[in-house]
Amino acid sequence: MSIIIAVDVGGTQIRVASFRRGDTEPISINKIATRGEGEIIDRICTTIQKSWPENETVEKIVIALPGPLNPSQGVIFSAPNIPEWHNYAIGSEIQNRFGTPTLIGNDANLAAMGEWKFGAGQGHQNLLYMTISTGIGGGIISDGQLVVGANGLAGEVGHIIVEQDGPTCSCGGKGHLECFTSGPFIAKYALSELKKGRTSSLQAINDFNAKHISEEALKGDALSLEAISRAGKYLGYAITSFVHLFNPSIIILGGGVSQSGELLFAPIWDALNKQVMNTTYLKDLMITKASLGDNAGLLGALALGLLPDQ
Amino acid sequence: MSIIIAVDVGGTQIRVASFRRGDTEPISINKIATRGEGEIIDRICTTIQKSWPENETVEKIVIALPGPLNPSQGVIFSAPNIPEWHNYAIGSEIQNRFGTPTLIGNDANLAAMGEWKFGAGQGHQNLLYMTISTGIGGGIISDGQLVVGANGLAGEVGHIIVEQDGPTCSCGGKGHLECFTSGPFIAKYALSELKKGRTSSLQAINDFNAKHISEEALKGDALSLEAISRAGKYLGYAITSFVHLFNPSIIILGGGVSQSGELLFAPIWDALNKQVMNTTYLKDLMITKASLGDNAGLLGALALGLLPDQ
Numbered sequence: 001m002s003i004i005i006a007v008d009v010g011g012t013q014i015r016v017a018s019f020r021r022g023d024t025e026p027i028s029i030n031k032i033a034t035r036g037e038g039e040i041i042d043r044i045c046t047t048i049q050k051s052w053p054e055n056e057t058v059e060k061i062v063i064a065l066p067g068p069l070n071p072s073q074g075v076i077f078s079a080p081n082i083p084e085w086h087n088y089a090i091g092s093e094i095q096n097r098f099g100t101p102t103l104i105g106n107d108a109n110l111a112a113m114g115e116w117k118f119g120a121g122q123g124h125q126n127l128l129y130m131t132i133s134t135g136i137g138g139g140i141i142s143d144g145q146l147v148v149g150a151n152g153l154a155g156e157v158g159h160i161i162v163e164q165d166g167p168t169c170s171c172g173g174k175g176h177l178e179c180f181t182s183g184p185f186i187a188k189y190a191l192s193e194l195k196k197g198r199t200s201s202l203q204a205i206n207d208f209n210a211k212h213i214s215e216e217a218l219k220g221d222a223l224s225l226e227a228i229s230r231a232g233k234y235l236g237y238a239i240t241s242f243v244h245l246f247n248p249s250i251i252i253l254g255g256g257v258s259q260s261g262e263l264l265f266a267p268i269w270d271a272l273n274k275q276v277m278n279t280t281y282l283k284d285l286m287i288t289k290a291s292l293g294d295n296a297g298l299l300g301a302l303a304l305g306l307l308p309d310q
Numbered sequence: 311m312s313i314i315i316a317v318d319v320g321g322t323q324i325r326v327a328s329f330r331r332g333d334t335e336p337i338s339i340n341k342i343a344t345r346g347e348g349e350i351i352d353r354i355c356t357t358i359q360k361s362w363p364e365n366e367t368v369e370k371i372v373i374a375l376p377g378p379l380n381p382s383q384g385v386i387f388s389a390p391n392i393p394e395w396h397n398y399a400i401g402s403e404i405q406n407r408f409g410t411p412t413l414i415g416n417d418a419n420l421a422a423m424g425e426w427k428f429g430a431g432q433g434h435q436n437l438l439y440m441t442i443s444t445g446i447g448g449g450i451i452s453d454g455q456l457v458v459g460a461n462g463l464a465g466e467v468g469h470i471i472v473e474q475d476g477p478t479c480s481c482g483g484k485g486h487l488e489c490f491t492s493g494p495f496i497a498k499y500a501l502s503e504l505k506k507g508r509t510s511s512l513q514a515i516n517d518f519n520a521k522h523i524s525e526e527a528l529k530g531d532a533l534s535l536e537a538i539s540r541a542g543k544y545l546g547y548a549i550t551s552f553v554h555l556f557n558p559s560i561i562i563l564g565g566g567v568s569q570s571g572e573l574l575f576a577p578i579w580d581a582l583n584k585q586v587m588n589t590t591y592l593k594d595l596m597i598t599k600a601s602l603g604d605n606a607g608l609l610g611a612l613a614l615g616l617l618p619d620q
Contacts, residue, residue, distance in 0.1 A: 068588060142455070142459070143457070151591075151593075153554075153588075157555065159554040163473055173550070237471045237474045240470075244464075244470060247459020247461055277486075280387060280461065281461075
């Protein structure tokens with residue numbers, strides 16, 4: 001049986017897994033730190049080499065990458081934490097080194113494919129996946145096809161505008177979803193409320209983050225509850241826009257912030273019920289947590305590798 | 311050669327055109343008022359009969375309909391101005407009467423297909439079409455496929471949220487694009503400014519509408535210029551969200567409000583330049599006026615009829 005090698009390049013860790021066609025359990029997973037001695041590309045290739053099963057044919061190498069890229073050209077435009085990659089043709093570089101067909105994809109787009117083929121989205125043909133942590137990324141499956149766009153840049157679900165005069169986003173825009181619902185902005189909101197003189201159990205935590213806020217919310221802290229609920233409300237506004245645009249049958253939420261569970265999900269449904277243009281959109285809609293955790297990117301790379309050649 | 315009959319059902323007029331496969335000039339167009347003696351369905355069928363070329367084979371009937379519908383089931387959920395249609399299986403009704411395969415589609419979705427195959431969007435594979443008049447509708451083409459969604463309800467581009475605490479929309483939601491950029495809301499804004507005591511040449515026009523405002527803006531009236539510019543700015547915010555989600559290579563604007571031309575287009579680009587997360591999205595992006603006018607729906611129905619059977 002032939003082998004697909006999946007690579008997930010993160011800001012802190014690179015993971016390489018080899019899969020036998022038809023299997024979602026990897027034969028092996030190798031992990032290295034993204035930063036270390038030597039060039040990143042060499043470190044990736046060494047780890048691919050290490051993951052190459054002996055006496056087997058590797059059919060494809062598929063690489064999940066952070067940041068904007070063009071999948072059809074195999075070029076990554078830029079990557080957070082990897083400044084040396086600028087309009088870098090990583091696809092052909094790796095393809096040439098191994099003589100093996102190599103595909104690349106945006107990591108959040110591929111995580112959407114992973115959840116679709118092997119996770120919470122199985123059986124759906126119209127699916128939206130969002131990963132909500134430091135930033136907000138995602139991917140859209142429309143009628144069984146990943147939406148990639150003209151230059152491969154589609155699916156930036158964290159950068160839709162929900163309040164045009166809102167806070168300034170990490171990307172420079174204003175009032176994008178990320179400014180309300182990403183981890184750092186949830187913490188920023190709580191901090192700004194504390195500065196107004198509110199009291200909260202968060203005051204006992206040095207340099208608190210969204211995870212602390214979620215924990216304190218579960219313990220009943222009013223400000224923490226409000227901060228999570230506000231994040232969910234804005235997420236609900238964004239999801240309203242998504243259902244009107246894509247009419248998905250399932251929306252899958254991954255990433256650290258999604259772990260707040262019902263504290264986040266209840267205000268999403270609240271906002272959605274108030275804002276939706278027609279309840280038909282909600283009749284069969286599921287909103288659910290992601291099921292693949294950290295493996296979504298690797299399994300998404302596998303899913304892309306299993307598609308027939310275009 | 312076989313024939314495709316295209317039907318465009320509007321709130322005031324029903325138009326039926328027959329096309330020879332390979333031709334975009336209709337053999338005939340017949341128009342009737344939507345309201346008149348007898349049931350609407352009978353009136354439509356009589357007009358189809360009248361448009362049926364003698365001694366020819368009609369391969370398909372395709373019907374563009376206003377309002378939410380499920381194209382795969384051939385069911386329209388509801389239609390503005392046609393209250394008798396409620397979860398109505400119009401597709402099978404017409405198919406049974408003529409014994410001819412019959413497809414239905416949302417009129418704005420089909421207009422997107424029309425502009426894509428025969429109008430301003432030819433040659434593009436990732437396209438967004440918006441029609442901006444009394445309401446705002448549209449359609450999305452992603453990688454050469456119309457985005458229809460799980461129940462056929464996708465493409466409601468007028469109902470994405472641009473300012474979560476904005477005015478109440480015709481659909482009941484708040485701060486949807488339609489509340490800022492549709493004709494009635496442009497007029498409403500101008501009127502509210504006049505009530506604040508501003509002066510404008512609009513004061514001389516009884517019961518003015520967005521068309522009057524566009525005309526007065528072209529003559530230099532400050533309030534009219536501001537009203538159109540504001541509509542364009544909010545449209546630019548919505549388009550920012552669309553480019554981040556779909557990464558289209560062309561955005562086509564139709565409907566009365568789009569006729570304001572540069573007065574509308576300049577603030578769109580302005581907002582987009584300020585709000586986009588990465589200028590790569592704008593590098594090859596065209597924003598342009600629709601080219602098919604009132605025929606977009608009929609030609610879109612033709613385009614759908616020409617697709618291979620799914």
